[in-house]
Amino acid sequence: MSDAESATGFEVPSDPLAGHAATAYFWGHVAGSGDVTDDSIEVVTNDEESAHVLASIAGGNLEHDTTTRDYAHDTSITRTEDEYTLSIGCDGGESGEKEDGDLLGRSGALGLPVDSRGNYRFGAFSNYDRELLRGLLEGCGTICFKSKSGTVGISFVHDDRELLELARNLIAECPIETPVGDLSEASSGGYWFSVDDGAAPAFGTWLYENCEETGLFAPSRRRKLEKSLEQASAYGGDEA
Template identity: 80%
Template sequence: MSDAESATDIEVPSDPLAGHAASAYFWGHVAGSGDVSDDGIEVVTNDEASAQVLAAVAGGDLEHDTTTRDYAHDTSITRTEEEYTLSIDSEDGDDAGLLGRSGALGLPVDGRGNYRFGAFSSYDRELLRGLLEGCGTICFKSSSGTVGISFVHDDADPLEFARELIADCPVDAPMGDLSETSSGGYWFGVDDDAAPAFGTWLYEDCEETGLFAPSRRRKLERSLEQAAAYDE
């Protein structure tokens, strides 16, 4: 069975706004790489299995494309990757509206586009995993033989929230300051010394729920293996 096929076999709440691990993962992705308006929700991922999970949680339509974009830290570098876009439209003329709400303000988003995540406070790891997969990067740094974990977003607010979640997580994970990118957005990184323990904790036991992007976990595992081999 492929990752995409097994991804839909997960426990999902009857309400995608309920306090639940799956809804926390979904809204982490939306905050990391999505957009919410009265017309609907759109969220983008480059992992097919993760896209299937998000669709299982909240419904909607999936589209697949291949895109080329500038690398966030250095706009002189481009990368081509698979892209899966989940679109959840508001039902015009339907009292149910968007996810059973009359508009975007019925979702965990305020009038300024800020996210309210109080309902998911018991599922910080899934929420943070969704954020990382939505706007984060994992890499092996060949120059230092270390693993790098960073978060990049056009808006500083989701990154400030991610920093709060990391500061409160059970693993000691110091972070660098929030800085501007060359493309006009913002980013921060977990200290390299703390990245292996933080990444391992973030994906620990994720197989039990299915709430993860297999390609992102594989990237973490390969990076950890490369770092271990570098030290030998």
């Protein structure tokens, strides 16, 4: 089967587990903010454009709602956000033909790429670590400006410790030297780690560099990064 062109203009491989920038970005989002069962996948994002990109990659039904949740590092703070949920069925039906809910026309159960011991297997995306990491950051990461220190903060928060270990390994292998902190328990449950403040500007810039060429990014998240970098520069705490 040949690759199909998505509504956003980039090509999508016929195999959802094939090595490709689009599938790497998609599975990063699924791992970061998705819910996978034997016959469906749900992935949640706060960015409308990113939600439509994910739907272009994998099909499915997209719903919009608003939600109020605790801030990951301080449960005394709440925030209300737009929430876009992409629901994808993995059953092609009796005919086996692609329906709106199918994942790239694939029938039967399809979960996260893991081995028999539950370890993540993202080796097919080894040439697309940047897109995979970008999907992970947008799925379970935060970007902020730290007013007390005048630095940019980038962190990852998730219930799955193994997923965060994977993210730490991916960051360690990226071409930008990026020290990260140890995994810690989050006050809201689960675990988190952060990129060292001194490395955050260069890492964040690399992560979103040339992303317009593929459209595989959340514009609101990139704007948050750019604004944080501008604030840090004006503060004088960073030179990035």
